[in-house]
Amino acid sequence: MQVKICGITTKEGAHSAVEAGADFLGFVFAKSKRRILPEQATEIIRGLPAHVKSVGVFVNESKEEIQRIAQLTHLDYIQLHGAETPEFCASLGLPIIKAFSIKQEKDLDVLKDYDCDYYLVDSPGVQYAGGSGIPFDWDLLQSKQLPQEQLILAGGLTNENVSMAIAKINPKIVDVSSGVETDGEKDPIKIKSFIETVKTYPYQANKTSRSEENGCIHITR
Structure with a gap:
C-alpha cells in the first residue's frame, strides 16, 4: 500500500513525509489554504529522492499553465480536481491522476470515460474542490x-480510520492532507503515525478475495 501526503507547502513538511516513508507528495497550485507557488514547489521537489513522486494539483486550469508549471517544477504527475474532460486530460501528454467527488453511487459511472494513470475518489469540497476533511x-x-x-x-x-478504509476498499494508494495536520500545518508525528499504520497493515493475514455477483464486487475477509 502506498501513501500520498498532499498539501505540502514547506521543506520541513516534505522532509517529514519522506523520512516517514511517503511515496507521493502533493503540491496544490489551485485556490486553497495549502496553495504553493510554483517556484517554492520547485525548490522542494528538487530535493526529493527519486523514489518519491511529485504530484501537482490543479482545478480547471488552462492547458498552457499546467504544462508551464509541470515543466518548471518537473512534476511526475498532474492531478486534475475540476471539471476537466477526458479529451482535456489526454491532450496534456502527461501522467494524469483524475479526481472525482463522490456524493452518490452514480458519480462513479464517469470513471469509465477517462483513460488516466490513477483515479482518485474524494469527498465533495466545501470551500474548495476537495479537501473537506470529511470521509x-x-x-x-x-x-x-x-x-x-x-x-x-x-x-x-x-x-x-485508515485501517477501516483499507479493509473496505483496498485501494492502491491512500491520500491524506488535513488528517496529518495540527492547526493547519503538517505534523511530523501525525505523518509518521499515519504512514506506519498503512505500511504495517496486515495484508498477508487478511488477503482480500473478491466475488462478482450481479455486476458488483464484494470484498470479504
Whole structure:
C-alpha cells in the first residue's frame, strides 16, 4: 500500500513525509489554504529522492499553465480536481491522476470515460474542490467494478480510520492532507503515525478475495 501526503507547502513538511516513508507528495497550485507557488514547489521537489513522486494539483486550469508549471517544477504527475474532460486530460501528454467527488453511487459511472494513470475518489469540497476533511460513504465504492490497481482513496482519512478504509476498499494508494495536520500545518508525528499504520497493515493475514455477483464486487475477509 502506498501513501500520498498532499498539501505540502514547506521543506520541513516534505522532509517529514519522506523520512516517514511517503511515496507521493502533493503540491496544490489551485485556490486553497495549502496553495504553493510554483517556484517554492520547485525548490522542494528538487530535493526529493527519486523514489518519491511529485504530484501537482490543479482545478480547471488552462492547458498552457499546467504544462508551464509541470515543466518548471518537473512534476511526475498532474492531478486534475475540476471539471476537466477526458479529451482535456489526454491532450496534456502527461501522467494524469483524475479526481472525482463522490456524493452518490452514480458519480462513479464517469470513471469509465477517462483513460488516466490513477483515479482518485474524494469527498465533495466545501470551500474548495476537495479537501473537506470529511470521509464520504465508502460503501458506495463496493457496488462498482473499479480499477483497484489504479485507485487512490482520499477524503477525511486519519490514523484512526485508515485501517477501516483499507479493509473496505483496498485501494492502491491512500491520500491524506488535513488528517496529518495540527492547526493547519503538517505534523511530523501525525505523518509518521499515519504512514506506519498503512505500511504495517496486515495484508498477508487478511488477503482480500473478491466475488462478482450481479455486476458488483464484494470484498470479504
